[in-house]
Amino acid sequence: MTRLSLCGWVVAAALALAVPLSSAQAQIKIGVVNVPKLLEEAPQAKMAMQALQDEFAPRQREIIAAQNDLKAKEERLRRDGAVMAENERRAAEKELRDSQRELARKQNEYVEDLNLRRNEEINKLQRSLLLEVQAYARSANYSLVVGDGVLYADESIDITAQVLNALQARAKSSGSTPTPAKPAPKQ
Numbered sequence: 001m002t003r004l005s006l007c008g009w010v011v012a013a014a015l016a017l018a019v020p021l022s023s024a025q026a027q028i029k030i031g032v033v034n035v036p037k038l039l040e041e042a043p044q045a046k047m048a049m050q051a052l053q054d055e056f057a058p059r060q061r062e063i064i065a066a067q068n069d070l071k072a073k074e075e076r077l078r079r080d081g082a083v084m085a086e087n088e089r090r091a092a093e094k095e096l097r098d099s100q101r102e103l104a105r106k107q108n109e110y111v112e113d114l115n116l117r118r119n120e121e122i123n124k125l126q127r128s129l130l131l132e133v134q135a136y137a138r139s140a141n142y143s144l145v146v147g148d149g150v151l152y153a154d155e156s157i158d159i160t161a162q163v164l165n166a167l168q169a170r171a172k173s174s175g176s177t178p179t180p181a182k183p184a185p186k187q
Helices: 003-018 035-041 043-083 086-139 160-174
Strands: 030-032 144-146
Touching (some): 035 086, 043 160, 086 144, 086 160
């Protein structure tokens, strides 16, 4: 297909879309949702992140204690290493290396486990937000709601605030990450 004929098809498609809908057809109602904003500001997201923080706090404290223990061992070896017997100094150095490896292992496991759980929670939250957006769109009679990949949207079609209000209302009424119900229609 030549460039000119492709342009012709684009112009024809644009003209076809510009033709007003007949009175027998329903008006098309389009909305846009800022998904990253919902993920950041939804109370359910904040609750999920707080739950993760609470879940991993004991392990984080354990790592901090191990780091402090390692620093103390390093300081003791630095301070007393010159006056220690050869076998005692070697044993202290070995213990220090073993402690360093164990700490690195714990830190790596912690980061991997935290990332895995965070991804699980984000996926669960994204599904919940998707259901909430769909419920809101149905209740407010939207024909199309677009999320990711939007380069520009006029504020008049942005329904992020309304969906966020519905999420906040649901969080207040249930106190946890719920399944979506019908939100209030767009005002």
